[in-house]
Amino acid sequence: MGFMxxxxxxxxxxxxxxxxxxxxxxxxxxxxxxEHKGVTVVLTADQKVVSxxxxxxxxxxxxxxxEALKQSQKIAAEEMRGLMGGMGLxxx
Numbered sequence: 001m002g003f004m005x006x007x008x009x010x011x012x013x014x015x016x017x018x019x020x021x022x023x024x025x026x027x028x029x030x031x032x033x034x035e036h037k038g039v040t041v042v043l044t045a046d047q048k049v050v051s052x053x054x055x056x057x058x059x060x061x062x063x064x065x066x067e068a069l070k071q072s073q074k075i076a077a078e079e080m081r082g083l084m085g086g087m088g089l090x091x092x
Contacts, residue, residue, distance in 0.1 A: 039060045
C-alpha cells in the first residue's frame with residue numbers, strides 16, 4: 001500500500017465520519033411522540049428523552065418508553081441504511 005492509497009483511505013474515513021456526524025445531527029432533531037396507556041413520551045431519534053407526562057405508574061411509563069425507543073431505533077436504522085448505502089460497503 002503506497003502513500004497515495006493511505007491518503008485516499010484517510011480521505012474516505014473523513015468523509016464517512018462527516019456523514020455519520022450529519023446523520024447524528026439529523027437524528028437529534030427528529031422528535032418522536034408516543035402515547036401509550038395514558039403516558040406520553042417524547043424523545044429524539046438519537047434516543048434522548050425530552051419529556052414524560054401522564055399516568056406515572058412505573059409499568060406504564062416503562063412500556064411507553066420502550067415503545068418510543070423501538071420507534072427511534074427504526075428511524076435511526078433507516079437513516080443509517082441511507083448513509084451506508086452511499087458508501088458502497090459490501091453486505092450493507
